[in-house]
Structures are given as C-alpha cells and as structure tokens.
Amino acid sequence: MTIKSLGNPYDGDVDLRHGLACNCSDCADDAGHRMKAVSARDQRTRMSTDDMLDRAVESAIVRSMFGHNELSRRSFAKMLGGTTLAAALASVLPIDKVKAAILDEIGTPEKTDLSVGFVPITCATPIIMAEPLGFYQRYGLNVEVVKTAGWAVARDKSLNGEYDASHMLTPMPLAITLGAGSTATPFLMPAVENINGQAIVLHNDHRDKHEDVSTWRGLTFGVPFEYSMHNFLLRYYVAEAGLDPDRDIQIRVVPPPEMVANLRAGNIDGFLSPDPFNQRAVWEEIGFIHILTKDIWEGHPCCAFACSQAFAETYPNTYGNLLKAIIDATQYASDSANRSEIAEAIAPTNYLNQPVPVIEQVLTGRFADGLGNVRDEPNRIDFDPFPWHSMGVWILTQMKRWGYIEGDIDYAAVAEQVYLAADCGKVMADLGLEVPAETYKSHVIMGKTFDPAEPEAYVESFAIRRT
Structure with missing residues (x-):
C-alpha cells in the first residue's frame, strides 16, 4: 500500500489534500512538485510505523494551525521556506511534546495500513475527505480509500477481508448480521455518515406525473441496493x-x-438515488428532482461506517482510531462553512469524479431542480454520526414489512448489537461534541409518528405489506 497524503507539511509545493496516487488535472499538472515533496528515503522505502505516526501527527498539527486551508499553508511555506517555517513553529509551539501527547492519547494502532471501501457518492463524504484532508493521518493511520462499483461488491469485499472496513448503507450491517442476502456474519455500525442527502428523480418525459404519485403505475425505478434506505423510502413513499x-x-x-x-437510455423512468447523481441528472438535462428524501423523513439516516466484529476485536486500537478519524471528519463536514473546500477535495477522479459545481450544489443546498427553480435547502444533506437505535428498529420494521426477514425478531436487541451508540458517544464526547442522552426517540415519516417501543404493531398497521 502506498503512503497517502504524507507529504512534508512544511513544503509549499505540495497539496496535502490529494495523495500521490491522485490523477486529477491539478495534481497531474503539478506532478513534479508533488514528487519533489516526498523525501528520497520515502521514495526508496516504506515508512516505518513510528515514522508514519510522527509525520502524520506533525502534518495534522501544521495543517490545523492554518485551519486546514491548503492555500494559506502553501503560500506561507513558500514565503518563508520550509526550514524557516518549521523552525518558526517550533519556537512558539512545543511540537515534540504535542506529538507525544497525541500519540499517548490515541494509543498505538495495532495495524496502520488499512483499506477502506467507498462507493463514489456524497454520502461517503467523511470517509473520502478524511484521506485528502488528513484526518486519518491525525490518528496515526495510513488509509487507502478504495473506490467500489456498488454495494454488493462492498459487502463481499468486507466479508472476505479484502476491506478492513467500509462505507455501507445503514441497513447493510443489520442485514449481514442477520444473514439476509449473505452469510450471517456479525457486523458493527459505530457511526452514521450522513443524514438526508437523497432524492427521487424522474425522467423529463414524466413531468406530467410530478404532482400525482398514483400516476406512477407501470413505471420502473432504480435503487442502489435492496438493503438500502433508498429502497425502503421509495417503497414507503409509493405505498402511501x-x-x-x-x-x-x-x-x-x-x-x-x-x-x-x-435514465438517459430509458431503462428506468426514475430513481431514488444518492447524490451527486440526482443533481447530475439535472446538470445533464435528463431528469428533474421530484422530491428530496428529507421531505419524506427529515433527518433520516443513509450511509455509515461499518466493519466486522472480528476486525474491531482483533485490532481494538486501530478500530478506535479509525472511528475517531471518521467522526472527526463527520463533524468537520457538518459545518456548512467547510463544504466548498470539501467539494474540491472529493471531486477528483480517484474519489467522486464529478464536476465541482455539481458537488457544491449538493453540499451547500443551493441547486437547480430541473423544473426551472433554484432552491435553497441547507439541510439537503447533513452529517451526524450518532447511530440511533430507534433508526435501526425502523429499518428492521421495513425489512419485516417487505419480506426481507421473516419470523420473530427482537428488534431492539438486534439494533443495539449492531448500532454501537455507546462507542460513538464516547468518541463524540472526547471530541467535545454534544452526545444524546438517550439512544431511542420517535421519528416522523410522511407525517406519521413511529414509536420504536411498538415495532410489531407498526408493521401490522400498514395495509400494503408482504407479511
């Protein structure tokens, strides 16, 4: 595995947001400068674990002093020179002591070289951006985030150990643990990545069906995976x-x-999909946004960070540091002031491979809807890591409703086994974030309140169901 984004933080010629493997146009144009920024030793040999931890923490300290603003860091480094910058910072900040304190606090990871899968969608923002913006480095990890074609591949590579951890849809760890669609294997979901962030898009040929969902009879829709919020929200929406x-x-x-x-080829009439593909359909003038999923369920979960129970138990420090890096990145992404910077960081071909304006429209919530409107929806997507047990229970009710699981199920026990609210809460507290006092709450979906204490009655309340 190559060392990602571990360039010299005192060198103004290298952009630390992109790893050496990045082939975006900016990095390709600046390839000579980027290679110069890697020391001769780093080119000849792999860094040792101690070297990597030292460089990672040093880089995180320097970058944090510039508010993670690469332009400011690079300009200042070029003006002073790398040696002078390093000496200047050392004169006012005891960097060696800070490094020692950080490494003592996080504990040494048992395994530092990790492969983490992601599907190229904006829901994966914290997992993706944690590489180019240095959050993995901050916690002593050399993470290669691996672009993955779809969710079945992400699941299978997680099950066979090719991925140490992965970006997953929030229903997936529940399904894998229960053996729905795969061999039953205990999986853990200690953090949600995003809330909201999806939409139903229709082909422009169906503008006449925008106002009346009952006219959708006979249409074909795409969803990204069976065990997805997209599938369950689309089913809920049309059933209503x-x-x-x-x-x-x-x-x-x-x-x-x-x-x-x-959608362009006419193979589907619409889809309930993650962004940026909803916005891309509008960008290419193929479709229009019928409804944002936040208007079906405000604050619904979508994607998450997940790993096998075996990984967490075998490498507890690595698991803890990886979780902390991702939650740290999640809280950074939750600040709307950081969204434009993040859009630029995750746009390159090795990540989302999308035009920056498309990603910005999603992340900032100011977007064209394909119906002639420019809308301002600040909560179009947001980032909140807490894995509510009640959300897990709701997902299980929909799996039961539509026949994906059968028989008696202890909804709360399964949700609490998989959704590790305690692990997330501890990390949130360590980072100074507000931690919910409870792990269950009621949720409102299309005006109807879901009580997580009565899941079976909730399933039976629906006239349209398979059970």
Whole structure:
C-alpha cells in the first residue's frame, strides 16, 4: 500500500489534500512538485510505523494551525521556506511534546495500513475527505480509500477481508448480521455518515406525473441496493400513495454511478438515488428532482461506517482510531462553512469524479431542480454520526414489512448489537461534541409518528405489506 497524503507539511509545493496516487488535472499538472515533496528515503522505502505516526501527527498539527486551508499553508511555506517555517513553529509551539501527547492519547494502532471501501457518492463524504484532508493521518493511520462499483461488491469485499472496513448503507450491517442476502456474519455500525442527502428523480418525459404519485403505475425505478434506505423510502413513499411497490411499479437495483446512464437510455423512468447523481441528472438535462428524501423523513439516516466484529476485536486500537478519524471528519463536514473546500477535495477522479459545481450544489443546498427553480435547502444533506437505535428498529420494521426477514425478531436487541451508540458517544464526547442522552426517540415519516417501543404493531398497521 502506498503512503497517502504524507507529504512534508512544511513544503509549499505540495497539496496535502490529494495523495500521490491522485490523477486529477491539478495534481497531474503539478506532478513534479508533488514528487519533489516526498523525501528520497520515502521514495526508496516504506515508512516505518513510528515514522508514519510522527509525520502524520506533525502534518495534522501544521495543517490545523492554518485551519486546514491548503492555500494559506502553501503560500506561507513558500514565503518563508520550509526550514524557516518549521523552525518558526517550533519556537512558539512545543511540537515534540504535542506529538507525544497525541500519540499517548490515541494509543498505538495495532495495524496502520488499512483499506477502506467507498462507493463514489456524497454520502461517503467523511470517509473520502478524511484521506485528502488528513484526518486519518491525525490518528496515526495510513488509509487507502478504495473506490467500489456498488454495494454488493462492498459487502463481499468486507466479508472476505479484502476491506478492513467500509462505507455501507445503514441497513447493510443489520442485514449481514442477520444473514439476509449473505452469510450471517456479525457486523458493527459505530457511526452514521450522513443524514438526508437523497432524492427521487424522474425522467423529463414524466413531468406530467410530478404532482400525482398514483400516476406512477407501470413505471420502473432504480435503487442502489435492496438493503438500502433508498429502497425502503421509495417503497414507503409509493405505498402511501396507494401503490404496491412489488406489483404496481418495478424496482431494479442499479449501481449509483450507472443511474444517470440508465435514465438517459430509458431503462428506468426514475430513481431514488444518492447524490451527486440526482443533481447530475439535472446538470445533464435528463431528469428533474421530484422530491428530496428529507421531505419524506427529515433527518433520516443513509450511509455509515461499518466493519466486522472480528476486525474491531482483533485490532481494538486501530478500530478506535479509525472511528475517531471518521467522526472527526463527520463533524468537520457538518459545518456548512467547510463544504466548498470539501467539494474540491472529493471531486477528483480517484474519489467522486464529478464536476465541482455539481458537488457544491449538493453540499451547500443551493441547486437547480430541473423544473426551472433554484432552491435553497441547507439541510439537503447533513452529517451526524450518532447511530440511533430507534433508526435501526425502523429499518428492521421495513425489512419485516417487505419480506426481507421473516419470523420473530427482537428488534431492539438486534439494533443495539449492531448500532454501537455507546462507542460513538464516547468518541463524540472526547471530541467535545454534544452526545444524546438517550439512544431511542420517535421519528416522523410522511407525517406519521413511529414509536420504536411498538415495532410489531407498526408493521401490522400498514395495509400494503408482504407479511
């Protein structure tokens, strides 16, 4: 595994946001400068664990002093020179003591070289941006984030150990643990990545169906995976309009990067998909945004950080530091002031491979909807790591409702086994974030309140269901 984003933080010629493997246009144009920033020793040999931890913490300290603003850091470094900058900072800040304190606090990871899978969507923002913006480095980890074509691949590579951890859809760790769609394997979900952030898009040919969902009978829709909030929210939405999602419409699994192409080709009439593909359909003038999923369920979970129970138990320090890096990145992404910087960091080909304006429209919430409107929806997507047990219970009720799981199920026990609210809460507290006092709460979906204390009655309350 190559060392990612471990360039010299005192060198103004290197952009620390992108790893040496990045082939975006900016990095390709600046390839000579980026290679110069890697020491001869680093080019000849792999860094030792101690070297990597030392460089990672030093880089995090320097970058934090410039507010993670790469332009400011690089300009200042070029003006003073790297040696002078290092000496100047050392004269006012006891960097060696700070490094020692940080490393003592996080504990030495048992395993530092990690592969973490991601599907190229904006829901994965914290997992992706933690590489170019240095959050993994901060906690002594050399993480390679690996672009993955779809969720079945992410699941299978996580199960076979090719990935140490992965970006997953929030229903996936529940399904894997229960053996729904795969061999039953205990999986853990200690952090949610994003809330909201999805939409239903229709092809422009169906503008006449925008106002009346009951006219969707016979249409074909794409969702990214069976065990996804997209599938369960689409099913919920059309069922509330009186349509049976298994009989009155067709639902097909389409990997997110293929959604727009399938819409253009007429293979599907619409989709409930993660961004940036909703906005990309508008950008390419193929489709329009019918509804944001936040208007179905405000604050619904979508994607998450997950790993096997075996990984967490075998490498407890590594697991803890990885979780802390991702939650730290999540809270950084939750600040709207950082969204433009993040859009630039995750746009390159090795990450989302999307135009920066498309990603900015998603992250900032100011966007064209394809119907002639420019909308301001600051909560179009947000980032909140807390894995509410009640959210897990709701997902399990929908898996039961539509026949993905059968028989008796202890909803709360499964949710609490998989959604590690305690682990997340501890890290949030360490980072100075507000931690919810409870792990269960009621949720409102399309005007109806879900009580997590009565899951079976909730399932039976729906006229349209498989059970």
